[in-house]
Amino acid sequence: VASVPARFAALALCSLPLVGSAADDKNYALLGQPAPDLVARGLAGQNVRVSEHKGEVVVVSFWSGSCNTCRQQLAALDRIAKTYASAGLVVIGVNLDDNVSRAEKFARAQGVGFQLLIAAPPTTGSDYKVDRLPMAVFVDREGVLRVAHREFKSRDEATYVRELRTLLDE
Amino acid sequence: MRISHIVRVAACTLSALVAAPSMAQAPQATPASATPAAQEAPAASPPAGVADAPAGTLLSPPADGSTPPPAEGEPPADTRALDETVQDLKKDVVDLNKELFVLEEELLFPANTQVAVFVSMDIGTFFALDSLTLKIDNKEVANYLYTPREAEALLKGGVHRVYLGNLKVGEHQLVAIFNGKGPNETDYKRGANLKFEKGVGAKYLELKITDRQRKGQPEFAIKDWE
Numbered sequence: 001v002a003s004v005p006a007r008f009a010a011l012a013l014c015s016l017p018l019v020g021s022a023a024d025d026k027n028y029a030l031l032g033q034p035a036p037d038l039v040a041r042g043l044a045g046q047n048v049r050v051s052e053h054k055g056e057v058v059v060v061s062f063w064s065g066s067c068n069t070c071r072q073q074l075a076a077l078d079r080i081a082k083t084y085a086s087a088g089l090v091v092i093g094v095n096l097d098d099n100v101s102r103a104e105k106f107a108r109a110q111g112v113g114f115q116l117l118i119a120a121p122p123t124t125g126s127d128y129k130v131d132r133l134p135m136a137v138f139v140d141r142e143g144v145l146r147v148a149h150r151e152f153k154s155r156d157e158a159t160y161v162r163e164l165r166t167l168l169d170e
Numbered sequence: 171m172r173i174s175h176i177v178r179v180a181a182c183t184l185s186a187l188v189a190a191p192s193m194a195q196a197p198q199a200t201p202a203s204a205t206p207a208a209q210e211a212p213a214a215s216p217p218a219g220v221a222d223a224p225a226g227t228l229l230s231p232p233a234d235g236s237t238p239p240p241a242e243g244e245p246p247a248d249t250r251a252l253d254e255t256v257q258d259l260k261k262d263v264v265d266l267n268k269e270l271f272v273l274e275e276e277l278l279f280p281a282n283t284q285v286a287v288f289v290s291m292d293i294g295t296f297f298a299l300d301s302l303t304l305k306i307d308n309k310e311v312a313n314y315l316y317t318p319r320e321a322e323a324l325l326k327g328g329v330h331r332v333y334l335g336n337l338k339v340g341e342h343q344l345v346a347i348f349n350g351k352g353p354n355e356t357d358y359k360r361g362a363n364l365k366f367e368k369g370v371g372a373k374y375l376e377l378k379i380t381d382r383q384r385k386g387q388p389e390f391a392i393k394d395w396e
Contacts, residue, residue, distance in 0.1 A: 039315045047300065047315040 028137075028148035029129055035060070035139040036127040040094065040117035043107050048092060048115050051143065057167045058139040059091045059160075062130045065106035066097075070134040073152040077136070078112040080160055087168045088141070094120050096130065136160075140167050283336040284372040287312070287344070291324040292380040297358060297388035299324065299379065300350040304333055307342055311335060332377070337368045346377050348390055364392040 030036075038060070039049040050058060061077055063070035074093055081091040091114040097103040100119045107116040124130075128137065131150075138147035147163050149156065287304060291297075299321050304312040312333040316324075324330060345363045352358025366375065374395040382389045 039317070041315070047317045049315075049317045049320075052317055052319055 028145075030137070030145045031148060033145055034143050035137070035145045038094065038117075038120065038124055038127070040120040040124070043104065043116045043118060048117055050092060050139070053090045053092075053139075054143045055141055056088045056090045057141060057164060059089070059136055059164070060128070060139065061091065061093045061136040062096055062125070062128065062133060063093055064095065064097050064133050065099075065103050067133045069152050071110065072154065073134040073136065074110050074112050076152070076154075076157040076160065078114060080157070080164065081112075081114045084164060084168060089164060089168060091115075092117060094124060096120060096125055096133070138163060138167060140170060279334055279336060281372045282370050283338065285333075285335055285337045285342075285368065285375070286331055286372070287333040287346075287375045287377065289324065289330045289332050289377045290328075290379070291321075292378070294321075294325045294379070294381070296353050296381050296386060297348075297379060298351040299348065302332060302349070302377070303347040305345040305347075306333075306335075306337070308345075329376075337373070339368050339370060341365060341367055344375060344392060346390070346392065348377075348379065352388065353386060358388070360388070360390050362390040362392050364394065366394050 035050060035058070037049065037051045039047055042048045050060060059077060059081075061073060063074060077091050077093070081089060093107075093112065093114060093116040095103040095107060095116065095118045097106075097118075103118045107118060110116070128135075134152050136149045136152075137145055138149075140146045146167060149160070285306075289299075289302060291299060299316050301313070301315045303310060304314075314330075314332050320330070343363060343365050345361060347359065347361045349357075349359050362377065364375070366373065376393040376395060378391045378393055380389045380391070381387075
């Protein structure tokens, strides 16, 4: 029963960004600030902590099982992760559903190669100021949050690559 | 004394940051553009005498006694000085940060109420630590998930401060709940508790995870450091 409102909330979040583009969000409050630490259990059973990847460029993608655009974003990030992993890129997908078992099932169905975190702490959404899904933030090698993307369209993959290459080259 | 030093370093940092752009711009403020003739000259044209000199020829210093240009590949003196200033400032900032950290700890956790809880692990053959929940006087004060790297660091002899807080003088109870993988990769959950007396000094408690070879089981204990 508890998962129903969560599902509605996730659907509402996904439907919000149907207008507008998925360009960088310059108004994101955390830009230029150290990325909040986040630790959660990974799909493989191991705990993953974002701050442990200092020195690497980290993409944190927030997603929900009831969001179609999230699938496309996860697939795009998987392609990018495979290409740039050797250059020091780490991609972490964070599920924000309340229903953990459903989220786990969905996550396994995605078949992505990077870490997918489920059962993230309840404060994760507010810590990262997630107000719509999917949302992705790019953290530079110093641990500073540099880019935020709300929404996702297929053409955004090229934008992601361009921005990530800039961060990887720093 | 310490505060005045911090204020002094902060003021120094600010003044240097304000001064830095002007220092960097100083060489550009040459009077080349001050004369009308120079303004009319095309921007790309070299100064008189330079165009005729063969490539690689060192020009003689100006006759008016001004500073000669630096050799090729060597940064100008101004840049070197600026770089040294920046390095000094960086060092000051690091020192300042260290002092602020100590001050913050002293203010937030004074010794007479301070309680710190540490986690250590020995061998780890029978237990792989995944998470730890800490309760003091039935109130959850810490819940920590250990990543494989952190667990490995503990196995290498590292000690993790999982909690730092304040408690009043008197008797208190600490409960630690350990989650992880036990022997044969089974899910394992165990607890340990300790009643301790908080005195006027700081209190340090250690959660020790050790292997009990004879039983083939892990052992969880809480040690009270006097």
